[in-house]
Amino acid sequence: MNAMSSAPKSSERPRVFISDCEGPISKNDNAYELVSHFIPEGELLFTLISRYDDVLADVVKREGYKAGDTLKLILPFLKAYGVTNEIMQEYSSHNILLVASAKDMLQFVRGFMPSFIVSTSYEQYMRALCFTLDFPFENVHCTRLDMDKYKISEEEKKKLNRLRKEMVKLPIPEIPEGAQSLKDFPRRMQQTVQRLDEIFWNSIPSMEIGEVLREVNPVGGSEKAAAVEGIVAELKSSFQNVMYVGDSITDVEVFRLVRGGGGLSVSFNGNAFAVREAEVAALSGNAVVTAVLADVFSRSGKRQVMNLIREWKLSALEKFSLYQPLKKCFFRLGRKNFPRVELVTSQNVRKLMRESTAFRKRVRGKVVGRLG
Numbered sequence: 001m002n003a004m005s006s007a008p009k010s011s012e013r014p015r016v017f018i019s020d021c022e023g024p025i026s027k028n029d030n031a032y033e034l035v036s037h038f039i040p041e042g043e044l045l046f047t048l049i050s051r052y053d054d055v056l057a058d059v060v061k062r063e064g065y066k067a068g069d070t071l072k073l074i075l076p077f078l079k080a081y082g083v084t085n086e087i088m089q090e091y092s093s094h095n096i097l098l099v100a101s102a103k104d105m106l107q108f109v110r111g112f113m114p115s116f117i118v119s120t121s122y123e124q125y126m127r128a129l130c131f132t133l134d135f136p137f138e139n140v141h142c143t144r145l146d147m148d149k150y151k152i153s154e155e156e157k158k159k160l161n162r163l164r165k166e167m168v169k170l171p172i173p174e175i176p177e178g179a180q181s182l183k184d185f186p187r188r189m190q191q192t193v194q195r196l197d198e199i200f201w202n203s204i205p206s207m208e209i210g211e212v213l214r215e216v217n218p219v220g221g222s223e224k225a226a227a228v229e230g231i232v233a234e235l236k237s238s239f240q241n242v243m244y245v246g247d248s249i250t251d252v253e254v255f256r257l258v259r260g261g262g263g264l265s266v267s268f269n270g271n272a273f274a275v276r277e278a279e280v281a282a283l284s285g286n287a288v289v290t291a292v293l294a295d296v297f298s299r300s301g302k303r304q305v306m307n308l309i310r311e312w313k314l315s316a317l318e319k320f321s322l323y324q325p326l327k328k329c330f331f332r333l334g335r336k337n338f339p340r341v342e343l344v345t346s347q348n349v350r351k352l353m354r355e356s357t358a359f360r361k362r363v364r365g366k367v368v369g370r371l372g
Contacts, residue, residue, distance in 0.1 A: 015241040015298050017109045018228055018254075021119035021129065021142075023247030024268040024290065025106070027097040027364045030125040031071050034091060038081045044168040049073050051173045052196050054249060057221060058273065059179050060193075068120040068220015068250040071143055075212045076204050078147070080160040085147050088124040096132050099363070101288040101329070103133050108291040108326050112298035114235060115139065118227045120220040120250045141227035143218045152209045159207065163199055170195065220250035225257045239263045243297045245290055247360070249273035264302045266293060267344070269360040272353040275344060280309060281352045283359045284339035288330050293341070295323050312341050 022028050032050070035042040050070050057067035109115050118141045119126060126142040129135075170192045173185070182190055204210050219227060232239060239261020244254055247270040255265040255277035267278035268290060275281050282289055296305045308320060314331075322330070333339070344352055 066221030105287040289339040
């Protein structure tokens with residue numbers, strides 16, 4: 001099937017498709033998987049740091065910190081346990097889990113309009129994924145990392161191991177509903193955050209390996225937004241012509257940017273952070289639904305996508321003008337696996353936040369599904 005050679009083209013200023021990777025395209029949380037595989041009790045360690053990330057980004061709003069910086073906070077520990085560039089690349093290559101039809105989806109969408117991936121993931125994982133997907137790595141913005149550049153002494157390895165043992169015993173922070181500051185947290189949770197502050201902003205920076213915290217800049221939050229701005233500028237397009245698909249707290253700033261500019265923001269199996277900021281919530285085990293929305297967006301823009309979603313049922317879609325090879329692929333899902341797609345409103349947002357989070361866990365697994 002060669003969607004790229006025969007799909008319709010927009011006659012307007014270029015419309016652009018931009019997607020996050022982990023969630024909308026793959027089921028992996030590569031950073032979590034690396035930590036879990038190479039570090040003792042890594043599942044607990046990563047979950048603790050990821051929740052700490054949520055607290056700093058969404059509640060504390062620590063200056064200079066952005067959602068997704070978990071990916072630099074875990075690096076000293078990965079280095080302490082011998083993880084290298086080659087190990088990351090090799091492990092990633094052998095552990096890629098795609099959302100059903102993700103490769104087909106990207107092939108279709110690349111036929112409709114310029115397509116990009118903006119991901120917090122490490123470049124070692126993204127290179128492996130692009131090879132699997134036959135997607136051009138030059139159209140990817142991700143976290144650049146050279147693990148082999150950084151030095152660590154045996155003494156620092158021992159210190160980090162002691163810190164790891166202490167950290168996995170700490171209670172994992174949960175953000176209370178409506179929390180506006182750390183004072184709204186239970187005392188025990190406040191103490192956890194304060195201890196992690198000491199570890200990540202005092203103890204580790206004083207080590208030689210602390211250089212990695214100063215130099216690595218994960219593509220999350222504001223960095224994702226900057227990447228999207230750069231793509232739009234390079235293509236001489238506008239945010240009105242952007243369809244962005246995301247699923248987590250690292251996509252919140254992009255959702256706000258695209259939505260504010262009149263573009264289309266889609267949460268695909270998103271967590272509460274993503275659904276809260278998106279205009280459209282898609283719940284699906286199959287990525288081809290993204291291509292359906294992209295097809296309509298590429299030819300007719302956001303308004304027509306919204307009209308389609310208001311009539312979201314098989315009978316309405318049968319009458320809708322879709323690219324025929326894509327339509328056949330989509331309708332093979334049938335009624336039993338028909339994707340759920342809704343507009344997010346003030347009336348249904350809390351319900352969708354709960355239901356999308358639950359669906360996300362079914363698709364990606366409970367542990368990965370509940371990470372920020």
